[in-house]
Amino acid sequence: MLTRRHVLASALAAPAVLRMGVGTAQAATTLKISHQFPGGTIDKGDFRDRLCRMFAAEVAKRSGGDLTAEVYPNSSLIKTNAQFSAMRKGALDLSLYPMPYAGGELPETNIGLMPGLVTTYDQGLRWKKEPVGKALSDLLADKGILLISWVWQAGGVASRSKAIVAPEDAKGLKVRGGSREMDMVLQTAGAAVLSVPSNEIYAAMQTGACDAGITSSTSLISFRLEEVAKSLTSGASASYWFMLEPLMMSKAIFDKLPKNQQDIILAVGADLEAFGRKGAQDDDIEVTKVYEKAGAKVSALDAAIVGKWRDIARDTAWKDYGAKTATSANLLKLASDVAA
Template sequence: MKMNWLLMTAGLAATAIAASIPALADDPILIKFAHVVAENTPKGLMAERFKELVAEKTGGDVVVQVFPNSQLFGDDKVLEAMLLGDVQLAAPTLSKFGRYTEVLELYDLPFLFEDLDAVERFQQSPLGQEMLHSVEGKGLIGLGYLHNGMKQLSASKPLRTPEDAAGLTFRIMSSEVLEAQFEALDAAPIKKSFSEVFMLLQTNAVDGQENTWSNIYSKKFYEVQPYITESNHGLLDYMVVTSAEFWNGLPDETREQVAEALDEALAYGNQIARDKAIEDKRKIAESGRTEIIELSDAERAQWVEAMKPVWQQFEGQIGRERIEAAYSANRP
């Protein structure tokens, strides 16, 4: 009698589980999009636009949750978390892919690109698009590039010539190229996460940092750095990335809808990056909290001369062909 009751109970449980499967199948696909910057930056605004577009294009079949300001993971951990399935989409800086591929180090080379127009020309070229696929052997898929902007130098003292940076400490992202860049100036680079930068500057734990106008403004770095040199010496861009397991596991139609939404969101974010560079520089200047130093052509040439050897230092792992193609993009 007892055995019959157990069998009946097991049968009812199996029926209940089977009945629940269709309902589970109808649940929306969840995409957790983690990033490290504020909501009002190009990346933050792009992520929110992507969320809206996905909802429109999939009719609610896919739901995007955006986690800004390192709420889930910092850029140093997010790719590992993605491979474990804890997050489905991220947009780390291109510097963060050093453990997965060397070719993307190209984007950290100092004074390689003159402006975002040159960056855009190279990234949309066959060679630039090919570089999106450089992480696929590690289980990741690059889906597109997102601009933040050209980087400026901020410091506790005026920086007009390379000699002015000698002996100072600068926070950098984890990147061998950026490390070499500051060592070329006889400065000391210190690798720290983006979420720590304000405190490091405020407490004088470091003397300076490099960043775009939008990050300097949104994170209030200008309030704790008395000088910003408009150097436009480097590029801060991101690669939107997902795991091959997640991406290839999506239904074909859903994948196409999400990819279309992302392409539109990236175009939106890239235009914002251009607009905010102008707008946020103006806001910083108007704040009166810091002095913006504009370099003369002769002064800028000194910085180029000091940092240019970094290109040759990393030519072997990046590839001369890629460096030459990227530099050629400065001439339309």
């Protein structure tokens, strides 16, 4: 008996059309890319959606149409938190996915949002070529996931009331942090925490279930949190919140593709990393304009305040994460060796 999952898995992984060559018929493969962010076009909208659309267009161009991709925004294909598991099983081809969302299934992935561990884009993007990048890539590959494009995003705080700048500002508030480790830091600072994906922060703040949400500058804009916020803390100049939000691919699907198509996917993914960085940094600036226009008070972080958050994290979240597994301890050590 075919279950819905079997039907979905078959539909996602199946070749879509036949391309006719001279005397031959070659199956053209259509990959499906899922993400939780608002959809747009290749030229306008959330840069993460645009990156996925650019990826789809470029792999089609370089493969002569033998490899194509379709983008499904707003978690319209698969629910947000289920995307990582679906890729591991080969039931989803690709996703631009916030890495620590996989923390419940694979705790080591929480290294992708460890408060105060990454404090600049240069530092985060150096991971790829440093030992920490190899160790993380090897771990994920062993679990059925390939990193195609490394994307880091700085974050800030949207609050329904007072600004959350220093740790003491969070006391008594209900705050969405974005990872287990960020939640530990917030709890140490005296906050209550709420664990929801970024596409659910708006509703939580609107109903009062959440007083403030910490998320990327892009999500602060794309999810229109300025409509429910009176204060913004910008991470444009400095931030303790950097999220690894890469374009990932199912290893099972990747391994079935011919070598030339694999090479195209990896090359396009690497080429798009510069666009990802620019998109994130542009939004770090744009978010202030959006919130000021909406009438919110905007505050900024500086190195001294980031240091306060890092000190709490080092004594709580970093220790807890490093004690989880030998792999976690090694990843934390290797990441700490990458200078800011």
